[in-house]
Amino acid sequence: MPTTTIRMPDDLKARVAIAAKQSGTTPHGFMLEAIAEKAEQTELCAQFDAVAEERYARIVDSGKTISWEAMRSYLEQRLAGKPAKPPAVRKLAR
Numbered sequence: 001m002p003t004t005t006i007r008m009p010d011d012l013k014a015r016v017a018i019a020a021k022q023s024g025t026t027p028h029g030f031m032l033e034a035i036a037e038k039a040e041q042t043e044l045c046a047q048f049d050a051v052a053e054e055r056y057a058r059i060v061d062s063g064k065t066i067s068w069e070a071m072r073s074y075l076e077q078r079l080a081g082k083p084a085k086p087p088a089v090r091k092l093a094r
Contacts (some may be wrong), residue, residue, distance in 0.1 A: 064089045
């Protein structure tokens, strides 16, 4: 495994050491875990954005939408166990 040097202020280094000790790990292990968590978070955000863009493109292509008010009312009725008619699809307002 290659080595990477991280330069950090002394106060941050002290905070990492304390946090690592509280977590029951080494500062090195703590930093690796933090970097892995941040990388995963960034990847998940990118996936979320890609899905949102894909869904919006499908909406624009089809021109079909459902208003949030209609969908919310429908979902609330379903959650309450009431019979609910699916909301009507409408043309995308541009």
